[in-house]
Every structure is written in structure tokens, then in C-alpha cells.
Amino acid sequence: MELEVRHLRALCAIADAGSLHRAARQLGVAQPTLSTQLARIEQALGGPLFVRERTGCRPTPLGRTVLGRARPLLADMSTLVCEARAAAAGGDSRLRVGSTASRALAGWLRRLRRPGLEPTLQMDVSANALLRRVTDGQLDVAFVHEVEGSSLHIPEGLRVRVLVEREPQFVMLPADHPAAVRPVVRLADLAEDRWMVDPTVDGEWDGVHRMLRAVGLNPRVLHGDYHTAASLVATGEVVTVCQPSSQSRPDMAVRRLYGDPLGVRLLLAARTRAELDAVFPALEDAYWEVARQSTAYREWLEVGGVRTLPRCPVAATGGGRVEFVRAR
Numbered sequence: 001m002e003l004e005v006r007h008l009r010a011l012c013a014i015a016d017a018g019s020l021h022r023a024a025r026q027l028g029v030a031q032p033t034l035s036t037q038l039a040r041i042e043q044a045l046g047g048p049l050f051v052r053e054r055t056g057c058r059p060t061p062l063g064r065t066v067l068g069r070a071r072p073l074l075a076d077m078s079t080l081v082c083e084a085r086a087a088a089a090g091g092d093s094r095l096r097v098g099s100t101a102s103r104a105l106a107g108w109l110r111r112l113r114r115p116g117l118e119p120t121l122q123m124d125v126s127a128n129a130l131l132r133r134v135t136d137g138q139l140d141v142a143f144v145h146e147v148e149g150s151s152l153h154i155p156e157g158l159r160v161r162v163l164v165e166r167e168p169q170f171v172m173l174p175a176d177h178p179a180a181v182r183p184v185v186r187l188a189d190l191a192e193d194r195w196m197v198d199p200t201v202d203g204e205w206d207g208v209h210r211m212l213r214a215v216g217l218n219p220r221v222l223h224g225d226y227h228t229a230a231s232l233v234a235t236g237e238v239v240t241v242c243q244p245s246s247q248s249r250p251d252m253a254v255r256r257l258y259g260d261p262l263g264v265r266l267l268l269a270a271r272t273r274a275e276l277d278a279v280f281p282a283l284e285d286a287y288w289e290v291a292r293q294s295t296a297y298r299e300w301l302e303v304g305g306v307r308t309l310p311r312c313p314v315a316a317t318g319g320g321r322v323e324f325v326r327a328r
Contacts, residue, residue: 001044005077008070010037011049015067018231019056055235064224068125068200071225075123095119095279098130098142100201101226103245107286108143112279125201125225127152127267134158134269141279145264149210150203152267160269161276163287168260170296172233172242173253180253183299187215187257194220196229196238208241211262244297245290254296 010027017023020038024031042049049063059067095112097119099105105121112119124130127144134142135155145167146152154160171190173180179189195212199205205223212219222238229240234251241262248254268283270276291297 001040003041003044005074007037007041008074010034011041011063011067011070012074014038014050014057015059015063015225016227018058020052022056058232059224059228061223064228067225067228068198072124075121078121096122096138096140097279098122098124098133098139098144100125100127100130100144101243102143102145102287103243103290104283104287105143107289108279108283111282111286125198127202131155131158131269134271137271141268141270141275143266143268143283145266147201147203147207148263148265150206152202154269158269158271159273159276160267161280163266163268163280163284165265166263167266168244168256168300169241169262169264170244170246170254171239171257172230172246173239173255174233174236175249175251175253176236177239177253180255183255183296184258185255187212187217187261190239191217191219193239194222194237196222196224196226196232196240198225198229199223200225207262207264214261244300245287245294247294248296254294256296256300 010023013023013027014020014034017026020034021031024034027034038049045062045066047062048060049066050057051060095117097109097112099121101123109119109121122130122133122139127142127146130139130142130144131152131154133139135158143163144152148166171185173185173190173193177193179185195208197205197208222232224232226240226242229238230252232238233240234249242254244254244256246254266287268276268280270279291301
């Protein structure tokens with residue numbers, strides 16, 4: 001059997017839904033049909049992609065590898081279709097946006113959209129890959145994050161503007177975890193927990209590993225994408241680092257880590273300053289909108305989170321130029 005786009009969509013639907021039953025309902029097919037399709041995909045790829053459990057399905061190591069490749073491919077396909085439709089309709093004004101994961105994306109795209117301009121979006125877990133696509137002309141702008149201690153390679157000729165110099169990373173844990181009763185969690189309180197990290201995100205595993213090692217922890221670590229991580233947190237299987245703009249739910253809690261041991265720098269990249277100027281204000285508005293919506297992040301900002309950054313250009317890794325801007 002030759003693997004097709006519809007097969008990748010089915011795999012992502014199963015991973016996101018957490019069960020064949022829910023995935024089949026989302027895809028509009030019968031569960032036996034989806035089960036048969038999954039069996040054929042697993043046979044074609046040479047091994048099981050999901051572990052079937054009483055509570056649902058979770059990806060195997062092979063499944064996590066396949067999903068990590070499938071999601072960017074599906075994003076590329078979606079971009080191709082949108083751009084082709086725009087070209088067929090005679091549209092000549094397009095803005096090709098790339099991004100790593102962020103809750104600010106929806107608000108940013110909404111603010112960019114106007115008559116005659118429909119932004120397209122290309123997601124990727126690799127910030128370095130997105131920066132290369134901007135350099136190659138495949139994207140106009142890219143919003144990426146740089147994990148502390150793992151510098152991105154900024155290609156020659158790119159201009160990069162800093163949205164947030166250091167965004168603290170919080171922790172997502174089950175709502176009934178003993179540490180969840182406190183607004184600030186110490187890493188020592190999570191010493192007996194399994195952690196989940198996405199090793200395909202540039203710098204993510206190195207950053208988490210350094211953070212844990214600095215306090216003498218060597219916990220069990222599972223590798224998987226953060227859609228899977230959120231599902232496993234909700235069932236009490238793992239804890240994971242998360243963006244501070246993430247919101248708590250009845251089955252999971254988002255809490256600040258004591259001492260803010262891990263941070264990321266949020267960057268917007270383009271080939272020209274004019275392109276940065278055209279889209280940066282909308283991104284800034286969208287980011288602070290979701291920041292205010294997160295109780296944990298809002299409280300962190302109110303008790304001393306730094307939001308005012310100096311205006312001064314600095315040299316970047318590689319040949320790109322980084323500009324600091326003043327956050328509101």
C-alpha cells in the first residue's frame with residue numbers, strides 16, 4: 001500500500017482524539033473502517049503506531065516519529081491548496097506566514113486578514129527550518145521561539161525582531177497532582193513524575209534536560225508531540241513544560257515553575273524591515289491578548305514579569321540582524 005495524505009490525516013486524528021471511536025466520529029467514518037485503515041497503514045510502515053488501551057490509544061515510539069513528520073507535511077499540503085486556490089481566483093496579494101506553535105496565532109491571523117489579503121499559514125516544530133524558508137522565499141515572515149541555551153541559526157540577510165526577550169516556561173500537570181494546589185511549583189515536587197518532551201522541537205529536549213539536571217533530577221522521560229502530552233497530562237500519566245499562555249482545564253493545571261528555570265525568546269523574522277513593520281503590531285496585540293487570558297501568566301506579569309525591553313540592535317547567530325523593540 002502506498003501512503004497517502006488521507007492516511008496521515010487519519011493518524012493525526014487518532015492521536016489528537018485519543019481514541020479510534022472519537023477519531024472516526026471526527027473524520028465522519030465508521031470505527032471499523034478506521035480500524036481497518038490503521039491496520040493497513042501499520043502494515044505498510046512495518047510496525048504498530050498506537051497502543052490500544054482501555055482508556056483509548058496512545059502513540060508508540062514509531063507512531064510519535066511518524067506523527068512528527070506527518071504534521072508538517074499536512075501543513076505544507078494545506079498551504080499548497082490555499083495558495084493554489086488564491087492563484088486560481090486571480091488573487092495577487094498573499095502573505096505567507098510560518099510559525100512554531102503559539103496560542104497567539106489565531107488572533108494574529110485574524111488581525112492580518114483584510115479584503116484582498118488572506119494570510120496562509122505553515123506550521124513547523126523546527127524554528128530553524130522556518131527561518132530557512134523565509135530566506136529561500138518560501139515564506140514572507142516567520143514567528144519562532146528560541147529555547148534558552150540553544151541558539152537558533154539566523155541565516156545571512158534576515159532581519160529579526162524580538163517580541164519577548166525571555167518568556168518563562170510553565171509546567172502542565174494533572175489537576176489532582178499534589179503540587180497543583182500551589183500557584184508556584186518546585187521541580188523537586190515533580191521528581192517522581194514522568195516527563196514528556198517533544199525531541200523534534202529545536203532545543204526543547206536540551207533545555208528541559210539542562211533544567212532538570214541543574215537541580216539534580218533525572219526523571220523518566222517520554223518523547224512525543226505536545227498534543228499527545230496534553231492528553232497524557234489529563235489522564236495523570238506525565239507532566240510537561242508548556243507556554244505560559246496555556247490555560248488550565250478541569251483535568252489539568254498550568255503552574256509557574258519556581259525560579260523560572262527555563263525560558264524562550266520569541267522572534268519574528270522577515271527579509272526586510274518593511275515586512276516586519278507590516279505584521280509586527282498585529283502579532284504584539286495578539287500575543288498580549290492571550291497572555292492576559294491566562295490566569296497564571298497574568299499573575300506572573302503582575303508580580304514582576306519584565307515586559308519592557310531595550311531598543312538596541314545586537315549581533316545574531318549567523319548573519320541575521322536582531323532588533324529589540326519595546327513591548328507594551
